[in-house]
Amino acid sequence: MELSGKRIVVTGAAGFIGSNLTDKLLELGANVIGIDNLFNGRRSNLSNALKNTNFEFYKADVRDLNFLLDLFEDVNVIFHEAAFTSVPQSVMMPENCNDVNVNGIINILNAARKKDVENVVFASSSSVYGDTPTLPKKENMRRLPISPYGVSKLACEAYMQVYYHVYGIKTTTLRYFNVYGPRQRDSPYSGVIAIWLGNIIRDEDLVIFGDGKQSRDFTYVEDVLEANLLAMNNTYPGEIINIGAGSPITLNDLAHLMVKISGKTTLNIKHTDPRPGDIVHSFADISKARDILGFNPQYSQEQGLKEYFKWYSIKHNITLGIS
Ligand code: UD1
Numbered sequence: 371m372e373l374s375g376k377r378i379v380v381t382g383a384a385g386f387i388g389s390n391l392t393d394k395l396l397e398l399g400a401n402v403i404g405i406d407n408l409f410n411g412r413r414s415n416l417s418n419a420l421k422n423t424n425f426e427f428y429k430a431d432v433r434d435l436n437f438l439l440d441l442f443e444d445v446n447v448i449f450h451e452a453a454f455t456s457v458p459q460s461v462m463m464p465e466n467c468n469d470v471n472v473n474g475i476i477n478i479l480n481a482a483r484k485k486d487v488e489n490v491v492f493a494s495s496s497s498v499y500g501d502t503p504t505l506p507k508k509e510n511m512r513r514l515p516i517s518p519y520g521v522s523k524l525a526c527e528a529y530m531q532v533y534y535h536v537y538g539i540k541t542t543t544l545r546y547f548n549v550y551g552p553r554q555r556d557s558p559y560s561g562v563i564a565i566w567l568g569n570i571i572r573d574e575d576l577v578i579f580g581d582g583k584q585s586r587d588f589t590y591v592e593d594v595l596e597a598n599l600l601a602m603n604n605t606y607p608g609e610i611i612n613i614g615a616g617s618p619i620t621l622n623d624l625a626h627l628m629v630k631i632s633g634k635t636t637l638n639i640k641h642t643d644p645r646p647g648d649i650v651h652s653f654a655d656i657s658k659a660r661d662i663l664g665f666n667p668q669y670s671q672e673q674g675l676k677e678y679f680k681w682y683s684i685k686h687n688i689t690l691g692i693s
Contacts (some may be wrong), residue, residue, distance in 0.1 A: 371599055374399035377445045381432050381478065382452030384411030386554045387493065387546075387591060389419070391449055394595045396422050403441060406452065407431040415553050432474035438481035447489040447602055450478050456559040457497060460519035461647045471522035472529075479533045479541075489540045490530070491601045494610065496547040496587070496652050498524040505618075506587075506655040509545070509610050517647035527610055534608035542601040544594075547614030547654045551591030551674065552681040563588060563675070566625065567682060570632045570690075580644035582622035587614040587653045590674030593667040600663040614654025615667050615674075624671070631675055632690050 378395055382388035383404025388411065395402050396419055404416065404427045419425045430437050432452045442448070453471055454460065460467035475492065482490050497520035498513045515521045530541040550561055556568035566576050597613040619627070625639045659665035669677065683690045 371398055376400045376447065377403065379403045379405070379441065379445050379448045381405050381448070381450045381474075382411060383419075383427065384408060384413055384415050385451060386415075386551075387549060387594060388449075388451035389415035389553055390551070390591050391451065391595055391598055392416065392419050392425070394599070396424055398599075400424065402426075403445070404428070405430045405432070405441065410455065410555065432477055433469065435477045435481060438477055439484060442481045442485035442487055445485065445487050447491065448478060448482055448487055449598055450475065450490060450492045453493065454519070454522070457517045457519045457647050458645060459559050460517050460522070464518035467518050467522050471519075472525045475526040475529050479529060479539065482539055483533065483537045487539065489542075489602060490533075491542045491544065491598055492526060492530050494527050494543045494545045495520065495523045496545055496612070496614070496654065497649065498527065498545065499649070499652070501649050505651055506616075506653040507612065508655045509612055509658055516649060519647075531608050531610070540604070540607035542604045542607065543610040544597055544601060544613045545610060545654075546594060547587040547589050547612065547652060549589050549591055549594050551678050552685075554591075562586075562621070562624070563628070563678070566628050567678065570628060570634055570637065571682070571686075571688065573634065573637065575638040575640050576625045576629070578621050578625060578639060578641050579648065580641070582625065582641060583620055584648065584650045585618040585620045585653065586624075587616065587618045588624070588671055588674070589613065589615045589667065590669035590677065592677075593669055596668075597659065597663065597665050600665055604663060606662050609658075609662060611659045611662060612654040612656055613659055613665065614656055615669065615671065616654055616656045617671065618651070618653040619671050627672065628675060631672070631679055
């Protein structure tokens, strides 16, 4: 795919997914304008991008409509990755989660409408399904979010559809399923794979919330980037599309797999109380993504984890017995 001549905005550009997407778009020749309020994002994630003359970066917040109006002049595509991303933090601060996610998307869409941006691609979340029992999750299923975070993403999805139907902006909503990979933060509010990789590096035990029978469809970030690129040429605007690996794993199996890959088999796996707002099972039906976008995930969980471990060992110059 050749993107030279395209002006593309990435929000959350200094974050985990946004920075990987920024690098990919620059590789393909696009002019990329990144914004991030640097609340969760880190400038260091953009160290390569900042050397590229096709990249501009602004420390700014998606809640600042006037800033967005200036920024979106002559822009072709917006990838909206900026978000309040933590389920447990949303349980503690529902109003902040709503403010960032819902007011954020309204601003993005309003500015896009006023500046005639053709295409908006949005990072939604499998958390909108909540704890409905049917698996795998299909896009047209009932959605019953069980966290403020899930509610906020559901509201964003509805706005994406309305802005297509009412104002004609070509919107594509990608419902991500547990994305992991290089640059994901290792903090208590980060994704479990990043937390456990940090534990493994520091020779700490891995902690599972609950009995570990809950499952997730962990998706390697490279596959998510591919989905975003495909979404630029989506000929079914207004749609919501699951993006997952399409193969779930329990938390118990994940912990054992991560320990095995690292070679640190003496580490213990412990259990503690379940986490409030946690859904039990999450598994994507990706047939719509295959049909509409031609999406075909390339990384099994084991392959993705190995790639992530390799990246980490090179970056931090440490030896992990990847097996
Ligand atoms: C994650 C994302 C969210 C995204 C959603 C769907 C993060 C922080 N959250 O939510 O933005 O929308 O996927 O794509 O990336 N767990 C443990 N031990 C730990 C940490 C977590 O057992 O130390 C368990 C949790 O209880 C949960 C599972 O691991 O059952 C996954 O948790 P987490 O990685 O936080 O992801 P989600 O809550 O699914």
